[in-house]
Amino acid sequence: MKWGVIVEEMDKSKQYPTDMYSTLVKKSNDGIIIIQKEAIIFANPKFREIIGYTSEELKGMDFKNIFPAENINMISERYHRRLKKDPDIPERYETEMLSKQGLRVPVEISASYIEHDNMPADMAIIRDITERRDAEKRFEQYTKSLEKNYHVKELFGDIVSHDLKNPAGIIKGYSQLLIEREEDAEKKKMAITINRNINRILELIENASVFVKLDTLTDIKFEKADLAMMLQKVANEYAEEIQEKEVDLKINTSGQYLANIHKSIQEAFSNLLSNAIKYGPQRGHITIDIIEDNDMWKIRFIDEGEGVPDDKKELIFERFERAGSSVSIKGTGLGLAIVKKIMELHGGQTGVEDRQDRKGSIFWATIPRA
Numbered sequence: 162m163k164w165g166v167i168v169e170e171m172d173k174s175k176q177y178p179t180d181m182y183s184t185l186v187k188k189s190n191d192g193i194i195i196i197q198k199e200a201i202i203f204a205n206p207k208f209r210e211i212i213g214y215t216s217e218e219l220k221g222m223d224f225k226n227i228f229p230a231e232n233i234n235m236i237s238e239r240y241h242r243r244l245k246k247d248p249d250i251p252e253r254y255e256t257e258m259l260s261k262q263g264l265r266v267p268v269e270i271s272a273s274y275i276e277h278d279n280m281p282a283d284m285a286i287i288r289d290i291t292e293r294r295d296a297e298k299r300f301e302q303y304t305k306s307l308e309k310n311y312h313v314k315e316l317f318g319d320i321v322s323h324d325l326k327n328p329a330g331i332i333k334g335y336s337q338l339l340i341e342r343e344e345d346a347e348k349k350k351m352a353i354t355i356n357r358n359i360n361r362i363l364e365l366i367e368n369a370s371v372f373v374k375l376d377t378l379t380d381i382k383f384e385k386a387d388l389a390m391m392l393q394k395v396a397n398e399y400a401e402e403i404q405e406k407e408v409d410l411k412i413n414t415s416g417q418y419l420a421n422i423h424k425s426i427q428e429a430f431s432n433l434l435s436n437a438i439k440y441g442p443q444r445g446h447i448t449i450d451i452i453e454d455n456d457m458w459k460i461r462f463i464d465e466g467e468g469v470p471d472d473k474k475e476l477i478f479e480r481f482e483r484a485g486s487s488v489s490i491k492g493t494g495l496g497l498a499i500v501k502k503i504m505e506l507h508g509g510q511t512g513v514e515d516r517q518d519r520k521g522s523i524f525w526a527t528i529p530r531a
Contacts, residue, residue: 192287213261
């Protein structure tokens with residue numbers, strides 16, 4: 162039986178050369194078979210490649226032989242309903258076929274009714290979806306891995322914020338007590354060193370806890386608020402540090418600067434102000450202002466610190482990167498990474514640039530205006 166005869170029956174309404182149909186079917190990337198009286202009467206090269214049989218082996222084969230036993234009833238039922246032109250039968254579905262070697266091949270079948278020699282037949286386009294199934298399995302495994310990592314991060318956050326902070330806080334309390342009561346100069350110096358380092362540990366614990374929480378936030382609620390009021394609140398919290406270092410802090414704002422914010426933004430402003438204080442000189446000047454930048458608010462922290470080298474301006478917003486050369490200032494390397502993460506959650510950005518009028522830097526963060 163020649164293919165040209167079959168394709169002529171497939172669509173008598175279109176007067177295209179049968180050799181063109183033949184070429185398309187032979188070159189198709191999908192398998193194509195025709196079944197009549199439950200026997201396979203045609204199979205293109207791609208189908209033979211998918212299933213591993215030769216043309217001679219497939220010719221006249223009962224089509225049920227190429228399906229696993231548990232699928233035969235469903236496939237057979239749909240075949241007979243299709244021959245009766247049942248409008249409710251699905252035209253496309255996924256199942257498995259059996260290769261000559263007995264391997265299961267996942268396929269997508271698109272079947273339709275045709276006539277050959279004035280008798281009903283079934284034409285099926287078979288697509289091998291092995292790669293798709295493998296990709297779906299890999300994606301499922303990846304999703305499970307992400308969920309596991311998410312829960313591990315949550316657990317780590319709990320350990321950091323509770324199990325580590327409590328004993329560190331006790332050490333801090335006793336070290337402060339020793340500083341107040343110890344009269345021996347050498348012992349007092351040792352207590353001060355312990356206190357200073359435990360403060361660094363507590364800062365690391367706090368920042369690590371915040372960073373983990375930001376990574377595991379799923380339900381973020383934003384509320385409209387005034388950024389100027391938020392900045393003033395942050396400044397009030399640093400009153401002791403500002404007074405201790407004799408810093409001249411100015412917040413140049415007027416009116417309202419409304420934005421839709423999450424409460425975490427206070428942490429971002431706090432880290433930016435803390436950096437400006439720590440890295441700035443004694444009796445230095447810090448200016449905070451808010452300017453319009455198209456549809457964004459740009460919050461700037463202008464300091465008199467040592468500045469940031471050009472090759473570090475982007476790196477310092479990554480975890481554990483530090484750019485300053487001062488050996489007297491230590492930090493966890495997480496503060497600016499937290500700022501970046503928080504501003505990204507708000508649809509904003511972060512950055513740093515050099516001051517033009519004097520030594521120092523301008524750290525900035527943007528957030529959409531409400």
